[in-house]
Amino acid sequence: xxxxxxxxxxxLREAKIYIREKERLISAVISPLLWIFGFGGGLGxxxxxxxxYPYQTFIYPGIMVMTVLFTSLFYGVYIIWDRKLDFLKExxxxxxxxxxxxxxxxxxxxxxxxxxxxxxIIIGFFISIPFTPLVIIExxxxxxxxxxxxxxxxxxIGANLKSPEGFSxxxxxxxxxxxxxxxxxxxxxxxxxxxxxxxxINPLTYGVxxxxxxxxxxxxxxxxxxxxxLALFAAMMIGLGVASFxxx
Amino acid sequence: xTIKTEALTKKFxxxxxxNELNLEVEEGEIFGLLGPNGAGKTTLISMLCTILKPxxxxxxxxxxxxxxxxxxxxxxxxxxxxxxSVDDLLTGRxxxxxxxxLFEVPKAIRKQRINEVLxxxxxxxxxxxxxxxxxGGMRRRLELARGIMHHPKILFLDEPTLGLDPQTREHIWDxxxxxxxxxxxxxxxxxxxxxxxxxxxDRVAIIDYGKIAALxxxxxxxxxxxxxxxxxKQRIPDIESIKKLDYVMKAEDKDGLLYISIKDAxxxxxxxxxNSGPIDFVEVRRGTLNDVFLHYTGREIREAEAEGGFWERMxxx
Ligand SMILES: Nc1ncnc2c1ncn2[C@@H]1O[C@H](COP(=O)(O)OP(=O)(O)O)[C@@H](O)[C@H]1O
Ligand SMILES: [Mg+2]
Numbered sequence: 001x002x003x004x005x006x007x008x009x010x011x012l013r014e015a016k017i018y019i020r021e022k023e024r025l026i027s028a029v030i031s032p033l034l035w036i037f038g039f040g041g042g043l044g045x046x047x048x049x050x051x052x053y054p055y056q057t058f059i060y061p062g063i064m065v066m067t068v069l070f071t072s073l074f075y076g077v078y079i080i081w082d083r084k085l086d087f088l089k090e091x092x093x094x095x096x097x098x099x100x101x102x103x104x105x106x107x108x109x110x111x112x113x114x115x116x117x118x119x120x121i122i123i124g125f126f127i128s129i130p131f132t133p134l135v136i137i138e139x140x141x142x143x144x145x146x147x148x149x150x151x152x153x154x155x156x157i158g159a160n161l162k163s164p165e166g167f168s169x170x171x172x173x174x175x176x177x178x179x180x181x182x183x184x185x186x187x188x189x190x191x192x193x194x195x196x197x198x199x200x201i202n203p204l205t206y207g208v209x210x211x212x213x214x215x216x217x218x219x220x221x222x223x224x225x226x227x228x229x230l231a232l233f234a235a236m237m238i239g240l241g242v243a244s245f246x247x248x
Numbered sequence: 249x250t251i252k253t254e255a256l257t258k259k260f261x262x263x264x265x266x267n268e269l270n271l272e273v274e275e276g277e278i279f280g281l282l283g284p285n286g287a288g289k290t291t292l293i294s295m296l297c298t299i300l301k302p303x304x305x306x307x308x309x310x311x312x313x314x315x316x317x318x319x320x321x322x323x324x325x326x327x328x329x330x331x332x333s334v335d336d337l338l339t340g341r342x343x344x345x346x347x348x349x350l351f352e353v354p355k356a357i358r359k360q361r362i363n364e365v366l367x368x369x370x371x372x373x374x375x376x377x378x379x380x381x382x383x384g385g386m387r388r389r390l391e392l393a394r395g396i397m398h399h400p401k402i403l404f405l406d407e408p409t410l411g412l413d414p415q416t417r418e419h420i421w422d423x424x425x426x427x428x429x430x431x432x433x434x435x436x437x438x439x440x441x442x443x444x445x446x447x448x449x450d451r452v453a454i455i456d457y458g459k460i461a462a463l464x465x466x467x468x469x470x471x472x473x474x475x476x477x478x479x480x481k482q483r484i485p486d487i488e489s490i491k492k493l494d495y496v497m498k499a500e501d502k503d504g505l506l507y508i509s510i511k512d513a514x515x516x517x518x519x520x521x522x523n524s525g526p527i528d529f530v531e532v533r534r535g536t537l538n539d540v541f542l543h544y545t546g547r548e549i550r551e552a553e554a555e556g557g558f559w560e561r562m563x564x565x
Binding site: 005013017021087089096097 | 297298299319322323325327329331332333334335337338342346347349350351352394
């Protein structure tokens with residue numbers, strides 16, 4: 001009971017701050033717009049249709065995953081600021097377990113990402129993505145799972161570092177390879193042996209595959225494999241995250 | 249014993265911040281740790297409130313071992329950190345509400361507790377403003393309110409009035425005293441302000457280089473080593489015959505002035521002066537904790553502005 005209230009308290013603080021920081025809200029709307037219309041629209045005008053869909057539609061699930069990836073991973077930097085500015089001490093000295101503190105922060109980060117997902121779904125209607133209510137629910141849940149996994153990576157890195165600059169450096173090394181070798185921008189079916197090996201160990205590949213399956217019905221792996229791979233990865237990251245928070 | 253440490257030690261690499269420190273704080277007292285910056289006060293408090301693990305030694309807070317039972321320790325304490333830790337982008341009331349959730353205040357009395365503590369620190373009118381519109385003193389008062397809201401048995405205050413103007417400082421002293429009485433709390437506070445230790449504390453430990461140099465009530469400390477200080481200028485310097493007087497504790501010649509610590513100036517001043525020969529100058533003042541500090545550590549406490557004020561923290565997330 002009190003642990004639940006602790007999780008709620010940590011999450012509530014994150015949610016309130018997210019709503020109050022206008023810059024964060026605005027960039028949350030703008031960056032996916034840029035990707036869909038700038039990248040998808042721009043490149044789409046010169047690229048042939050892929051797997052029977054216009055390029056903009058083909059990469060839409062990938063852009064969803066990417067948006068969730070970026071927001072979720074970078075969320076970890078706030079833990080560093082919190083520690084630097086001592087906001088976190090109040091929480092660390094409270095009679096609430098570190099697992100709950102981690103859970104609250106993780107849900108806070110996932111909330112940030114899922115707010116963006118809602119924008120993206122709205123945009124999706126405008127560019128005629130084939131949505132049904134079931135597709136929307138499935139996509140939402142899948143992205144939530146991806147977000148939980150990625151927020152956890154960010155929090156693990158954030159909890160183990162002292163400087164925001166160091167965080168950005170490391171997160172870029174994690175983020176871009178994950179993104180490029182996930183199949184978000186191109187299908188993973190016809191890559192060379194090297195690239196496909198990297199793709200297969202990249203947890204995000206399974207997220208992108210699942211999303212493409214849910215929204216466009218193009219699957220490379222069985223959807224249950226996608227879900228299982230991501231859930232396993234998320235569980236590992238949560239474990240690491242709780243351990244890192246305990247050492248804080 | 250509300251707080252007890254046994255050879256408590258914390259090392260940061262080569263620096264020994266707290267050095268085999270032994271301390272016992274009684275229930276219901278306001279206990280002060282007085283020492284200059286870097287003496288190890290914050291490190292000691294951080295260990296006692298379980299956010300820092302000791303390198304060696306043991307400590308108990310409210311009877312619970314700080315390493316083995318951190319959860320129980322946390323349920324017993326309230327803390328006001330040296331660095332402000334209230335959230336800028338929340339209102340005062342929201343900060344308190346979060347604290348209620350985190351510190352397990354029963355649901356039925358949460359609202360009432362918030363109003364209670366807001367009244368105590370006089371922040372009712374500004375409670376619904378964002379904290380980033382508060383002055384330094386108001387933030388400090390909000391932190392104080394937050395620290396006591398869950399009625400902790402033991403309250404830690406790390407430099408509660410650091411960087412505040414004298415008026416606000418005295419207000420806060422009054423709050424702390426009143427609270428300690430009303431709530432029967434034990435208070436452990438750190439400070440490098442002499443007046444704070446003198447005015448507020450039942451007992452004071454002088455801490456330097458992570459060790460306790462002396463420990464007693466402020467009055468006892470002063471009369472033990474400082475007494476009263478008589479400064480005279482003798483025409484014919486003769487420090488030796490003054491040192492022989494039995495009520496003289498210490499006599500020191502500095503730049504032609506003789507600084508004499510004596511037990512009771514009211515009683516012995518006449519005799520002292522009649523033993524000093526012709527003099528050009530005399531001044532009598534009561535000994536201060538500064539004299540005590542000087543005596544035990546050979547250094548003065550620098551009153552110079554301490555590490556990290558609120559204003560360094562202007563960058564928020
Ligand atoms: N996290 C830390 N890492 C390294 N050294 C530290 C750390 N915290 C404190 N110190 C050092 O320990 C000593 C005691 O510091 P502190 O407890 O903050 O003193 P005080 O609160 O009395 O001013 C200082 O020399 C300080 O530089
Ligand atoms: Mg300090």
